[in-house]
Amino acid sequence: MTIYSNSETETAFTTKTGKNITFYNLEEKECPRCLKKFFPKHPRTVYCHSDECKKIGWTNQYKKNSATYNNNNKLPLKNCIICDKEFQPRSHANKGVCGNVDCRYQQRLQHNRNYKRRKGKASLQAHHIRQYGLTVEEYEQMEKYQDHRCKICGIHESKNSVDKNGRVKRLAIDHDHNTGQIRGLLCSACNIALGGFKDNIDSLKRAILYLDGSKNSKQYMPNTAIKKIHEKKIR
DSSP, X not given: OEXXXXXXXXXXXXXXXXXXXXXXXXXXXXXXXXXXXXXOSSTTOOOOOOHHHHHHHHHHHHHHHHHHHHHHOOOOOEXXXXXXXXEOOSSTTOOSOOSOHHHHHHHHHHHHHHHHHHHSBOOOOHHXXXXXXXXXXXXXXXXXXXXXXXXXXXXXXXXXXXOTXXXXXXXXXXXXXXXXXXXXXXXXXXXXXXXXXXXXXHHHHHHHHHHHHTTTOOXXXXXXXXXXXXXXXXX
């Protein structure tokens, strides 16, 4: 900002955008922080904002915040989950690790190990299983009984579809929507297919007859169109 004076009572400022602003009767002031004399850039300017003045302001603000924290915002003491030492957490977001560098490093290593273990298969959500009246142990027993394969198509759970995070989904719990009886564990494709047919046995039987009877059908599609479809699939 450029400052220039036309007279003793008139002071004009040129801003960075080239706009001229004029003030009248501006005089030197004493900064209440560093007690230095300075010429204000605006009639309402209070501090000189020099480097020394800013340092004093930061120090005062730090002391003020520390006093408020120590007097009013103390959280209950915790024991560090790594070194088992008692410490004072500074926020509710603290997961139980003190400020020691080694403890923070061990926490990061543990997080990375857990992430790699979860990356291969979607985590087993206990609350999702409980809504079917099962426990995690019972679900794992069902997996073992089915040899970790879908009860309909027999595909292994490692070849099941993936979720939005790229992890393989666990076998879905299939149940009768009328009686609530659990029937088994299915892959995502079979579970969606049964849901699409709404568990209607007659519709499933007609679908089987439809597929079986349309293998050699040429009624609705000429051979040339069929050949084009196969060629596209091969490409």
